[in-house]
Amino acid sequence: MVTLKQLAKELNVSISTVSKALNNSEEIGEETVRRVKELANLYNYRPNKVALSLKNNKTKTIGVIIPNILNRFLAKVLFGIEREASKHGYNIITCISNESLAKEKESLQFLANGSVDGFILSVSQESQMNNEVDHFKNTIKQGLPIVMFDRVAHDVMCDKVIVDDFDATYNATKSLIEEGRKKIVFISNINDISVGKLRERGYNKAILETGKLEALVLKIKKKDDTAKKIKSFYKKNKNIEGVIAADSSSGIIALNTAVNLGLKVPKDISVIAFASKSDSNHTIPRLTTIRQHAKVIGTHAAELLINRMQNTGVEKDMKTKIIKTSLIKNNSTL
Amino acid sequence: MVTLKQLAKELNVSISTVSKALNNSEEIGEETVRRVKELANLYNYRPNKVALSLKNNKTKTIGVIIPNILNRFLAKVLFGIEREASKHGYNIITCISNESLAKEKESLQFLANGSVDGFILSVSQESQMNNEVDHFKNTIKQGLPIVMFDRVAHDVMCDKVIVDDFDATYNATKSLIEEGRKKIVFISNINDISVGKLRERGYNKAILETGKLEALVLKIKKKDDTAKKIKSFYKKNKNIEGVIAADSSSGIIALNTAVNLGLKVPKDISVIAFASKSDSNHTIPRLTTIRQHAKVIGTHAAELLINRMQNTGVEKDMKTKIIKTSLIKNNSTL
C-alpha cells in the first residue's frame, strides 16, 4: 500500500501538502493539487483505514453477534444489516455465539477494544436461559452502544428491534379457529428462548378465549427426531385439524407428515408456521407462513445503531421498534 | 476505554513501563508489575486493537466475500471460516456480493486499505459469467493473499478449496444406473456458475458411458416457478425413474412433486440432490443427498489463508485442496 509519505517524497512536497491536496483543501495551489492527484491515482492510493480509525477514534465498523448463522431467519437479518451498513460506509465484523454464553461474552470483549463502534446482536439461548445480562451492561457502560434484535434482554437499556411474536400466533390461531378448526396443536422446537415462549402464549390466549377449545402443545427438543415425534403425536391425537408451528422445521415436517399419513392438506388439516418464502416453495401444498421480514429487521437495527453512534449518545431515550409479522396465506390453509 | 497513558499517569510511572509490565517484560521490577497489573485489571484495560494494527501493520482480520448469505451451503462455509479464524485469534469482516461483480470489486477495494490481512471468497455469478478476474489479481499484487472456495477462478494464482463436483454427480448418476434406472434427469438452477456446469458434465459422462441411456437436462432459471416447471417436465416425460439435482431446491421440489403426482419414492423414482442434512430431514421420504462438508471447506480455507499470511508469502506454490463429497443414502433411493 502506498502512503502519503511515499507520495510526498516522490513529489518533493511535504506530507501535509499531499494530505490537504487529496482532501481538496482550499489552501493548496491548483497545480500542486493536480500533480498530487495524478500520482495518487497512478499508485491507486487509498488512505489507510487503520490510521484513520486511530486518528478519529472510530472504526466505521459494526460488531454483529448472532447465535447461529445456519438459522435462515438470522442469516436474513444479517443480510439486512450488511446491506444497510454497507450503504452508510460501515463494515460488519461477524461473530457467531453458537448459542453459548461464553462465546458471546468473549466476542463482546474481543471486539470492545477499539475494533468496532457498536454492536448489533441477538441474545444466545444460554444467556437467555441463565438470564445473564451483565456483559451487555458492561459493554454499554464502556461507551459502546448495542442494538438487540429478535431475542432481546428486556432489562438492558438499549435500542431494540423485535417482532410481534405474541400477536402473530394469536392471530394465526384465531384464523384457524375461524376456519372452524377444533383440535389445534402448537408445535415448537424453540421453547427455551424468549420468542418461543411468547409465541406459545399467543396461541394459548387465542385458544382460551374460545372458552371451549383445549390447548395442545408439542415441544420438540434439539435431540429429538422431529418427524417421529410429530407422527406419533398425530397417531395418539386423532383428528388434529390445525397446526401452528413456532419454527419452520416443525411446520414443514408437520405438513409433510400429515400428507404422508394420508391426510388432505388443507381439507383435513391446516398448517401455519413461522417460515420463509423459500420454505413455502418447498412444500406441496405451499405452506401458509408467518413472515418476520427479517431483512427489514436488519435494516432497522443497523439504522438505529448508526444513528446512535453518530449522535454520540445525546438522546438517552432508547427505542424499541416492533416489526409486525404478516400472515401469508398459501395452500396449507383453507 | 482506558489507555496506557491514563494508567501511567495514575501510577506515576512512564507509559513504556506500564506497557512492559503488562507484557511481562523481564526489565520491570516485580512490585511495579504487580501494581500495574492490579490497576489494569481494575479498569479492565485492553490494548487498543487499532493502535496495535497500525504498529504491527497487520490487523488479524480476514475479509470474507460471499455471493449470498441465504445460500445454506455458503452460510455453512462462513460458519466454518468463522470458527477456525476465531480459534486463531482472527476476526472476520463479512461482505456480501449478492452475485454482483460491482459489489465484489467494491468490497475488495473497500477492505484492501489496511482493513484486513487477506481474503477468503467465492466468486460471484456475474464475475464468473463475464470471466472477470482482474480485481482479484490486483488485490494479490497489492500483497493481500486470497483463498477462493467452491466457485473459483482458475486463472488466478491463489490457494483454493474446491469440491469434486464432477465426480460427485458422476458417481451419483452411476449409482442410479446401478439401481436399474433408465430415464434419469439432471435438474439444475445453477447452470450459469462453474460448479453447476461441472455437475452437469459428471452426469453426462455417466449417462454417455452406458452407451444406451439418453441425457435429459432440465435447467431452471431464477425467475421460473420451479414446482410448475418440474411438474410439467414429469408430465411430458413419462416414466422418469431418477433425478439428479444440482441444488437442494430443485431436489426437494422434484421429490415432493413426484410424491404429489402419486409416484412412489423410491419404488418408482429415485431422487439424489446436493443438499444438507436438514434438507433431508424435511422431506418424506428422507432425501438421499450429496454432502459437501461445507464447514470443512470453511475450516480449510481459513487454515490456508492464515498460513499464507503468517509465512509472509515465502512459499509461492499455491495449493488446491479438494474436499470430497459424500453420497449419503437415505430413503429417496433404493
Place this chain on the structure above:
DNA sequence: TTGAAAGCGCTAACAG
C-alpha cells in the same frame, strides 16, 4: 501556498 509539529495508542530500541 506550503511545511513543521503534535497527537491518536502502542511497542521497542536506546539511554539513563
Place this chain on the structure above:
DNA sequence: CTGTTAGCGCTTTCAA
C-alpha cells in the same frame, strides 16, 4: 529497573 524517543499513517493547527 525505569524513562525517553521514534515511528506506524493520517489529519490539523499553527507557523513561515
